[in-house]
Amino acid sequence: MIDKFVASVEAALADIPDGATVMIGGFGNAGMPAALIDGLIAQGARDLTIVNNNAGNADAGLAALIKAKRVRKILCSFPRQADSWHFDALYRAGQIELELVPQGTLAERIRAGGAGIGAFFTPTAYGTLLAQDKETRRIGDRDYVLEYPIHADYALIKAERADRWGNLVYRKSARNFAPIMAAAAKCTVVQVREKVELGALDPELIVTPGIFVKRIVRLAPALQKAA
């Protein structure tokens, strides 16, 4: 019997090695898998490459992982925010590498990673600093920049509801990067609020099919508030 639920956050993250590439869902705090990030901090893996839209807000979640100096490199579109002080300090000290990617290019590179695409041409960033030294091509009457997919060893995401096959639905704009990250990682770990019986999710409305999901942790009600 397939059952992707695991007993604890600890068990779900135990095999993440030093040097892993980890995608983390969320746009700001919406959809950020806080319990899994806390678990990753406790787990101890170092030298990580992180893919997220931002570079941490305030002191919790991704910001805490960055503060703990566990991130070697971050790929994101919008690191600088009023409350990104931990990233800002390490970046200015030259202790964290930044690959700045336009948000749509970031999303499409992740999508391409999950979809088996070798590379793609996008009009975004043509003629700007972020396309410097990149291959370009004129197709029809437009100029495009060649971009490559992003693959990850792990994706940590948050969903609202899951069944034991790993079918997922999300809540409101917490969906954001989660479905494409789930597809782009070798091992996708989901923190979920509610476990439902197989067949309880309407097949017409499942957002992420279970094929993209490896492990699910249902948070204890006490943790759910915090997460």
Place this chain on the structure above:
Amino acid sequence: MKKLDRNQMAARVARDIPEGSYVNLGIGLPTLVADHLPKGREIIIHSENGILGVGPRPAAGEEDEDLINAGKEPITLLAGAAFFHHADSFGMIRGRHLDYCILGAFQVAVNGDLANWHTGGADAIPAVGGAMDLAVGAKKVLVMMEHLTKKGESKIVGRCSYPLTGARCVDRIYTDLAVIDVKPDGLHVVEMVEGLDFPELERLTGVPLKRLATAA
């Protein structure tokens, strides 16, 4: 002359958005446009983080941390709203499905080049978000900004000194002094605020402007 304040600028932009439009509003000043859309016009607001049909701000105490806009501010939904993931959201942008995006700017050049993401300073931490995708993707790119910097320099320039967000992408500029169309043959003044005449606007702007026949 009577400079427009931020709300008057937002109302001026809102007046030009027709019924049935799909619109993305940039962070900051452009977000104000939502508050000034004419009553009775059905206009659908897109947010990069996967929403069509953004509604007004929620009442105090009604905020939901899973329901935010691209500026990470709490929002509500209109009836008929939809959620989708980030790749679909930017597919809509790049795929030319949005009728308008309204962006803030540091500078716009005579040829429609836009600079709004990075000052290029050695100590500045760059952040781009979705601006480069919006600049190349929306059918019409509208810029909304103060005409002059705090030092009194024109933000409409011959050539951008800040790093570009997109090349030749701006269609129209709304400032606190004027509305100006960017066309292949240069900048056309569509209207000016009360008490400002064309020679004075051209002097303040510092680049050649053309006068539309209809402009006052």
